Ligand SMILES: Nc1ncnc2c1ncn2[C@@H]1O[C@H](COP(=O)(O)OP(=O)(O)OP(=O)(O)O)[C@@H](O)[C@H]1O
Ligand SMILES: [Mg+2]
């Protein structure tokens with residue numbers, strides 16, 4: 001039997017506001033437990049929530065970026081459940097009438113060696129408050145409660161069940177992660193829980209239109225875990241059904257050490273959240289003027305920039321997509337081109353996708369902190385273009401610039417001079433080398449003249465060696481051919 005995988009994602013995105021969604025406490029990560037919890041976050045009797053306008057601004061910004069409808073009037077609701085890190089006994093969230101409705105996300109990724117794009121529709125994105133944290137490891141036989149996180153603004157972004165593989169789920173999550181950081185609505189720090197992912201998975205026989213029963217794997221905090229968890233869960237469900245069993249709707253957790261998902265709670269013990277509109281908060285009214293203000297302050301969106309790069313810099317789609325995968329990368333690229341010149345845009349893209357990316361990955365450095373500055377790389381590319389250095393020598397120059405971590409824009413010239421990497425393009429000097437090589441390699445010369453064209457490679461090799469690798473290869477080849485023909 002052939003199976004189709006069906007996946008929908010829910011992402012909890014912590015918004016970059018200075019203070020909490022309904023109180024004035026700071027949201028900074030890592031403070032001493034309970035030092036950032038006001039009476040509102042502690043749910044002391046008599047307190048009232050006050051909506052943080054900045055959180056709404058960020059929700060609108062996100063909604064506009066994905067082409068969603070911004071609800072002119074949206075409602076906050078109480079989601080009731082008991083947990084020690086939820087002192088009110090309910091979470092303020094949105095149920096009917098969320099602030100962001102619909103929209104879609106388009107992303108590209110590599111599939112079986114070629115580049116494909118996909119659009120996933122979004123169901124909604126709603127505002128809610130984060131819960132506190134239970135600390136189970138700090139005290140023997142007891143749990144600690146830290147309410148610093150309680151009330152941190154979240155945007156929960158829900159996708160339609162239109163994702164069809166683990167690989168696609170990861171590509172979607174990466175694109176969403178990139179977008180919220182691009183927009184500045186989230187810092188994207190997955191270790192600190194700023195961007196969390198719940199993955200809903202079901203399977204159905206290929207060709208069947210109705211959905212299978214879904215299981216939800218909660219709180220995946222890395223892209224690798226998303227991929228592993230989906231693959232493991234898909235295998236589990238298929239094996240279960242093929243063995244005559246039935247998938248039971250449940251919330252599951254992924255254990256990366258044992259590479260398995262485990263049931264946390266089944267649908268049977270699922271709580272009835274008893275949602276109802278929160279009487280402490282009036283409906284959230286968003287005027288067209290408010291939306292216009294947010295629109296006016298929006299940065300250029302990745303999709304728009306992607307098209308601009310293709311048109312303005314004559315880049316292939318793929319290069320453009322890679323370069324706009326983060327704002328930091330796109331900014332760096334444009335700064336390199338500003339120095340290297342428009343004609344060298346493709347070379348700049350190649351350097352960024354090649355040596356720059358691989359060095360960043362190897363050293364686990366963010367491009368914004370790259371020790372080679374865009375102007376330095378741009379000047380280096382100019383030196384390649386004007387024939388001062390060869391591509392090979394440039395690789396050495398690049399590594400030295402990385403090492404130097406200097407702010408000197410003309411570092412490239414300093415290094416070329418210091419390490420004697422200048423390419424020999426002087427015709428006189430090259431002719432001398434060519435003559436010497438012809439004199440000392442009679443056999444290859446004879447073969448070439450007898451019609452064996454490949455024999456010239458040996459001569460080029462000898463000449464490069466004689467120049468200690470510094471001869472301009474194109475010029476050298478041309479001179480050799482001319483001499484041999486004469
Ligand atoms: N059969 C299915 N297979 C896979 N995914 C599904 C299926 N049906 C729905 N989904 C996905 O499950 C997710 C449901 O999220 P939603 O927030 O609406 O509800 P929930 O998970 O019940 O609530 P909560 O927010 O309390 O977790 C969506 O991303 C949706 O696309
Ligand atoms: Mg949900």
Ligand SMILES: [Mg+2]
Nearest residue numbers: 010198200216
């Ligand atoms: Mg859910």
